[in-house]
Amino acid sequence: MTVLNAICVQEQVLEGDTLEQKWEIAQAWGFDGIELRGGGDGAFAARLRDLRRAAANGVPMPTVCVEMSHFIGAFDDDLRRDAITQMGEQLRVIADLGGRGAMTPASWGMFSRRLPPFEPPRSPEDDTTVLVDALGTLGELASELAVTLYLEPLNRYEDHMVNRLGDAVELIRLVGLDSVRIGADTYHMNIEEADPAAALIEAGPYIGHVQASDSNRLEPGAGHIDWALFGATLQAIGYDGPIAIESRLSGAAADVLPSVPPLLRRYL
């Protein structure tokens, strides 16, 4: 069985004034598509004209990854409502572009149980209620738009609610919608999962999107993640979606990124 996963790179590491220019570079470096970054305050929706033009010019943009200061699991009700609104916009835009879906964590940088003051202001039960509500609302919208909302587990220092793939599976079962899936990120898995391969296989049916970066948050190949095992595992669960590189870089983009597609392709 040969599965051909599109290997994408996030737009901010590509130079160029337009997405078409960025796509020229991405292609030259061996990538198959671009992952967009979705800003808040309506910034992503405001790009719609440029994004449509790029799509019309053949730039593959299957996914958008949220880039905001607050998220769907925010403690503050107003911020949470705004995050849900913004994510709804991102789902609409990505659907408009013919893409696959939008990715968000429960929160990022809001609270960590590993850092003072250690005890969050909201109970785990209330966290679950809030997340199931937000994921349900966005999942129903995604379903109407025929796209998917990807929930990304983050490591314990970046989020206190959804750290492992299993945490996301539990929430998705509670939500009960096929339009909510997991966005699995190898960097976070390397910290949180006892065995990333076994975790991916257990969560296999729920995996909707994959982001790849190495153990040290740098591009694949710059750390110690076992990419052979990663590729075999994605094949074992029949994952045929994109793999987006969301990494810091160990050197100049033009020097280090072209080595990434061949490295991953070798094992896919």
Add this chain to the structure above:
Amino acid sequence: MAAATRVLARNWRGSYTVPAAGLYPHQWSWDSAFIAIGLRHISPRRAQQELDTIFSAQWADGRLPQIVFNPRLDVHYSPGAAFWRSERIPGSPPVPTSGLIQPPNHALAVLLVHQADPEASARRRFLPRAYERLLAWHGYLADRRTDPSGLVHVLHPWESGMDNSPYWDAPLAAIGETFRGDIPRPDLDHADASHRPSNAEYGKYLYLAARYRDHDCDDRDAGYPFVLEDPAVNALYARSEWALGRIAELLGNDPAPHADRAHALTEALETLWAPELGCYVARDVVSGELQPYRTVSGLAPLLIPDLPHTDELLTMLESEHFGLGQAALVPSHDLTAPTFDSSRYWRGPSWFNTAWLIAEALHERGFHDEARSLASQMADLGLEHDFPEYVDPISGEPRGTLRFSWTAALSLDLYERLHGREGAAL
């Protein structure tokens, strides 16, 4: 072969693979080597780790133990760490192990794992590290287990890997003693009693194991009653010496001593050739008697490059006794023998590790069509039945436990070599 990857990922325990979840909760020596041969297609790093882990339990005398126990699961398999108390035996490693050994297929596996990704191997210094361990392991076999015949012996049916082969019937019957304590059988919680060795056999097994243990596993118990020369054990030893020679070459060392050893073993194997049966047999060193049974062990010398009976073994494989191409895989025992039992462990059922060895041997001896046909039957049977421990040699129906690691690993290996990106290596 995604299903095989799922089995191997689920049976991984952080640094090694269990043969199967449930029935076999620890690390087994020759299982690990077979498993590594498949793991190399999924993760060369994990395949190296699998072997590094078994090597890490090497005894001071060089032996690689049959089982490395997970002490947290000691009630799930018998005899376990509490039976062996290896920590009380001089030269045992820091982890609890069995004192027995298993067939030496490790050098073969090390070479294949290295070749799967020589760069990853070099980066992790895998080959030189493994070479030292393998030298000590083969040294143990040469110094402590070699008879005047030039062949190595096993001191327990378990050491052959083929626990209840008819080879052991007469030697076990000649032993009057049996184990006096309780005979716990946790294996029967997981498998049908009619498919497993019987309680009478287990009494003898435990008697021998306890006696070997109580003599500090020092191989100096003069009256020890079970000393057998098994063809497959010796064939694997010779084949592994060839592999060790290749490893020596890759490391810039002299391969000649390994080739010499392999030649000597091949010559000595002649004493186990039974012309009237058309295959090799085992010899009871205590009684001096050959054990006149056709088993898959007696076909395993096909693995040796300069064997004088290659064509006769192919004829035997294709005869009514083993039915190559007609039977499912390669039966563990002669289909026409009165001692044949299609469902009892090593007295008839077909196993995937021996099928892999025979397919590999056929390929190496130039019987490419036969090798490909056996390989593809094996990959199909494994996948179709969720990687069973063994199969009925006539119907192909699954027997024993399912999602068995070496079945998944070796089916994966043959599938990759038949269809994979590495090119048609079979």
